[in-house]
Amino acid sequence: MSKKxxxxVEDSSDFRQLVRGIFTKFLPDYHVRFFQGAQELYQYMVLQSAEQFKGRRPALIILDLELPTINGFELLKLVRxxxxxxxxxxxxxxxxxxxxxARQEDINRCxxxxxxxxxxxxxxxxxxHVMLDTLCRYWIDYNRQATNDIVNQISAQ
Known part of the structure; x- marks a missing residue:
């Protein structure tokens, strides 16, 4: 199986290092690409949108809400x-x-x-570790995504 x-997207280097260790030791079937902030992610999204891009495509984005410059909420809207x-x-x-x-206002806005x-x-x-394992199994291994054709049909309505 190829890695998913x-x-x-996380600005804390300590937290990124902790997550890297968990994936390396306990979740080797998944590949994590780390981004320090919104601008770095969005630049990579533009790059991977090019037809000639040969790298892995994302199966899941995990996004910190408290990011410098462009916060996680604004990045979420931009990605969508x-x-x-x-x-x-x-x-x-x-x-x-x-x-x-866990402010309810933030949760609702997201x-x-x-x-x-x-x-x-x-x-x-x-x-x-348990949370990341659960997220990966649910969103990547078990969840099924709509095809691009269906999404375009829904968007056109």
Missing amino acids: EIYL QTPANAETVWKTLPIVILSGT YQAGANSFFIKPPDFEEL
């Missing part, structure tokens, strides 16, 4: 508005918000903007 690509290409349907690609805070799930960052390593 996960985009993780990005036109689909032959390989990636940004409008329906699973996006999970992973936040250090769901209204197109988030598929909202999680609070777990306080310990084992809980984070």
